[in-house]
Amino acid sequence: MIKPRTPPGVMELLPRDQIAFQRMLDTIRLTFERFGFLPVETPVFELSDVLLTKSGGETERQVYFVQSTGALEKGGDGLPELALRFDLTVPLARYVAEHEHELAFPFRRYQMQRVYRGERAQRGRFREFYQCDIDVIGKDALSPRFDAEIPAVIAAVFEALDIGEFTIWLNHRKLLRGFFEGQGIDGDRQLAVLRELDKLDKRGEDAVRATLVGEGFELAADVADRLLAFSRVRSSGHDDALSKLDALGAGTPLFEEGRAELRELLGRLRAMGVPESRYAINLSIARGLDYYTGMVYETTLDAYPQIGSICSGGRYDNLASHYTKSKLPGVGISIGLTRLFFQLRDAGLVAGAASSVDALVALLDDAGLDHALALSQRLREAGLNVETQLEPRKLARQLQYADRAGIGFVVIRGEDEAARGAVAVKDLRRGEQFEVSEAGLAQRLLDERQKP
Amino acid sequence: MIKPRTPPGVMELLPRDQIAFQRMLDTIRLTFERFGFLPVETPVFELSDVLLTKSGGETERQVYFVQSTGALEKGGDGLPELALRFDLTVPLARYVAEHEHELAFPFRRYQMQRVYRGERAQRGRFREFYQCDIDVIGKDALSPRFDAEIPAVIAAVFEALDIGEFTIWLNHRKLLRGFFEGQGIDGDRQLAVLRELDKLDKRGEDAVRATLVGEGFELAADVADRLLAFSRVRSSGHDDALSKLDALGAGTPLFEEGRAELRELLGRLRAMGVPESRYAINLSIARGLDYYTGMVYETTLDAYPQIGSICSGGRYDNLASHYTKSKLPGVGISIGLTRLFFQLRDAGLVAGAASSVDALVALLDDAGLDHALALSQRLREAGLNVETQLEPRKLARQLQYADRAGIGFVVIRGEDEAARGAVAVKDLRRGEQFEVSEAGLAQRLLDERQKP
Numbered sequence: 001m002i003k004p005r006t007p008p009g010v011m012e013l014l015p016r017d018q019i020a021f022q023r024m025l026d027t028i029r030l031t032f033e034r035f036g037f038l039p040v041e042t043p044v045f046e047l048s049d050v051l052l053t054k055s056g057g058e059t060e061r062q063v064y065f066v067q068s069t070g071a072l073e074k075g076g077d078g079l080p081e082l083a084l085r086f087d088l089t090v091p092l093a094r095y096v097a098e099h100e101h102e103l104a105f106p107f108r109r110y111q112m113q114r115v116y117r118g119e120r121a122q123r124g125r126f127r128e129f130y131q132c133d134i135d136v137i138g139k140d141a142l143s144p145r146f147d148a149e150i151p152a153v154i155a156a157v158f159e160a161l162d163i164g165e166f167t168i169w170l171n172h173r174k175l176l177r178g179f180f181e182g183q184g185i186d187g188d189r190q191l192a193v194l195r196e197l198d199k200l201d202k203r204g205e206d207a208v209r210a211t212l213v214g215e216g217f218e219l220a221a222d223v224a225d226r227l228l229a230f231s232r233v234r235s236s237g238h239d240d241a242l243s244k245l246d247a248l249g250a251g252t253p254l255f256e257e258g259r260a261e262l263r264e265l266l267g268r269l270r271a272m273g274v275p276e277s278r279y280a281i282n283l284s285i286a287r288g289l290d291y292y293t294g295m296v297y298e299t300t301l302d303a304y305p306q307i308g309s310i311c312s313g314g315r316y317d318n319l320a321s322h323y324t325k326s327k328l329p330g331v332g333i334s335i336g337l338t339r340l341f342f343q344l345r346d347a348g349l350v351a352g353a354a355s356s357v358d359a360l361v362a363l364l365d366d367a368g369l370d371h372a373l374a375l376s377q378r379l380r381e382a383g384l385n386v387e388t389q390l391e392p393r394k395l396a397r398q399l400q401y402a403d404r405a406g407i408g409f410v411v412i413r414g415e416d417e418a419a420r421g422a423v424a425v426k427d428l429r430r431g432e433q434f435e436v437s438e439a440g441l442a443q444r445l446l447d448e449r450q451k452p
Numbered sequence: 453m454i455k456p457r458t459p460p461g462v463m464e465l466l467p468r469d470q471i472a473f474q475r476m477l478d479t480i481r482l483t484f485e486r487f488g489f490l491p492v493e494t495p496v497f498e499l500s501d502v503l504l505t506k507s508g509g510e511t512e513r514q515v516y517f518v519q520s521t522g523a524l525e526k527g528g529d530g531l532p533e534l535a536l537r538f539d540l541t542v543p544l545a546r547y548v549a550e551h552e553h554e555l556a557f558p559f560r561r562y563q564m565q566r567v568y569r570g571e572r573a574q575r576g577r578f579r580e581f582y583q584c585d586i587d588v589i590g591k592d593a594l595s596p597r598f599d600a601e602i603p604a605v606i607a608a609v610f611e612a613l614d615i616g617e618f619t620i621w622l623n624h625r626k627l628l629r630g631f632f633e634g635q636g637i638d639g640d641r642q643l644a645v646l647r648e649l650d651k652l653d654k655r656g657e658d659a660v661r662a663t664l665v666g667e668g669f670e671l672a673a674d675v676a677d678r679l680l681a682f683s684r685v686r687s688s689g690h691d692d693a694l695s696k697l698d699a700l701g702a703g704t705p706l707f708e709e710g711r712a713e714l715r716e717l718l719g720r721l722r723a724m725g726v727p728e729s730r731y732a733i734n735l736s737i738a739r740g741l742d743y744y745t746g747m748v749y750e751t752t753l754d755a756y757p758q759i760g761s762i763c764s765g766g767r768y769d770n771l772a773s774h775y776t777k778s779k780l781p782g783v784g785i786s787i788g789l790t791r792l793f794f795q796l797r798d799a800g801l802v803a804g805a806a807s808s809v810d811a812l813v814a815l816l817d818d819a820g821l822d823h824a825l826a827l828s829q830r831l832r833e834a835g836l837n838v839e840t841q842l843e844p845r846k847l848a849r850q851l852q853y854a855d856r857a858g859i860g861f862v863v864i865r866g867e868d869e870a871a872r873g874a875v876a877v878k879d880l881r882r883g884e885q886f887e888v889s890e891a892g893l894a895q896r897l898l899d900e901r902q903k904p
Contacts, residue, residue: 001777002774004549006498006499006550007498007533012547014551018491039471039808040467040470041464042458044580047459050454053454062520063520063521065524066517066518066536067519068517082459082516103466108839118521128496156832271821272826272829355490356490357488373723374723377604386488387487391597405556
């Protein structure tokens, strides 16, 4: 006998949680499709030489390699031929480069699949987790206008998920780098300074300031202060975002380019009707120190800042330089849904989802079986999800089962009701009961299901 | 520069095919949920010792093992710790045994995920493919009534997929084994005889008869003839199925048990309103020589018999004997969707799916951008999937893009229409154009989308 168990670092759900999770996936997908993004799925494994174009880095150490029994027996020196994807960006780059001549650009794709990382086992760290990504990829160029659609999608997704108030934080790498330039911090040192400023939340202002003016950096005290003040800038509302940008004063051409794009983006968000409570500028946000080159986005739940960013991304210059000579600039975001679901469940925000089953057709005795089967089929044809009780049990047990399973309605056809061509319906959500003619049952259940 | 490419044996789709594939997945899921099945997802990898309970078999040689970079470097003698699932049945067994005390029985689950097999590379053979499974698992016992729901689900799935006429073939392992018993063929030889009868399609009757009466089997000629006649039995319509069963004559208790269950199942299918053209008995069907113990099912497309069974399964005695002492009988089916999609596409049955994007909001000049963005958002709120043209291009190119992408409608707001508070809509499916007020646009598009 072997103990049934899953490997550490995966999230496996019981049906009611799986239903809640599936609803979140469906909501995200629906919203991505609303904005005209097209579905892509890629294989779980890629050829190792294709996946690991940048070898030796942190990423590679976390990679899972895949070998068939045959390959394993043969052995060999090099890396195994296959490896599991560790994100959806490298597969996207490979996909776009491979199918470059079959795709229309700008190419708007969404992808919602699991990715794999050999993380150390730790609560809340996952070795297998869902990412839900959108990206728009241009050929040669991609207008900054596409950057403005992204926060509108984020806003629509989290409105639809209905998990509380949230804020989309906006920044621009050119604004950041231009500001550093203006303070006399050049290209190579910008990354190091950014890395320090990224620790503000963890280390606090005093510690970061001490590092910036100390050995290694040796920034002037007033420069360090200006950097910290810049990092503190947050807006509250649309007009405040614009005036905070104005208040930054004149800057280098790069700085002005970033500021102009941010202003333009804010205008587009207003045109799209994104509520101004949903977005704000936050000049401390950097995201991925060398990947992003323009707009950057993070999203936090207002009531759960400790969860950190639940949807992040930005603009990049070239998606697939390892695979094609074509220049493919893009902009995109990613939602790490497994981690988000885990945190929401911890916070009690996704518990007790209703079943995907709308109604249980009860069975009181064997004589009623064929009728119950036929009735169930009629309800299904009307669009209801129905389970039929196939073996008679005490009614109390059937009701108890439905209640525990989160099924909203139990359809009961006792002798009296049957004589009237009717059925009794227990509404377990409200603890009520009503009688309805069999002919009217499907419509009534559809109506009741709509009620909050 | 690395050549972007996928490993052999995977099916990766361009967006329009992916949309068609996703619609099939959605249809199957919706139908599974209609019948009250609950979603389960399991991790792509299982612990090797859990997955490979029966070691050394054909299955194990096709398994993909998974190792992180760290584990790979460490090496070691035994099998790697993790392996990719090769079907959804072993993960189901592990899941049910692991969560036995948290699940309600009979447990009805569906699972639609990819599975992995180290197949030899060959056209139409996949190393990664989707399986769409349903199973009902009982604790200690499971009424044969559950077996009758399964063909009703199969019928509903393939009606909804709308890929042509199909037939669900029914047989019963007890009828088969009971018939063999009656011919004096005992337990051990039954499997060998079944294996020969399974080759009827490939080898033909004469060759199989020759084997059965030849060395090794040495069956009497009349016994061989009766076996072949039995294997030839196919019904056409409900009453014919019943009379073909009657015509088999009396048999052993096991035979009679199988026949009674088949008769009962036919009655239940009629009660559920499954059209009689959709099911037939076929006494040649055996399915998995040692796994199934009761009802067995296969499904074929009437116009494409060469595709073989597109949905198969049956009743089994005990799901998870490797993981738990509890007896868990069940019944289930599986659809190999990747292979089916591949075959349907080859046959030209799933080509040219419409886009998931309903409408493109065109852009004639930069001045119209904010209006186009706002209009797009209003259409989205009404439930339409909308792409906004963000950079002005020649209208002909915008129309050409939409047409190639399979987008049905292009919304154009020229000066004249704008002056009237209206837009022009190109209906690319019909090659027509109409004008509609902006206020009425969303409803009109929703109505038009409904039209076939």
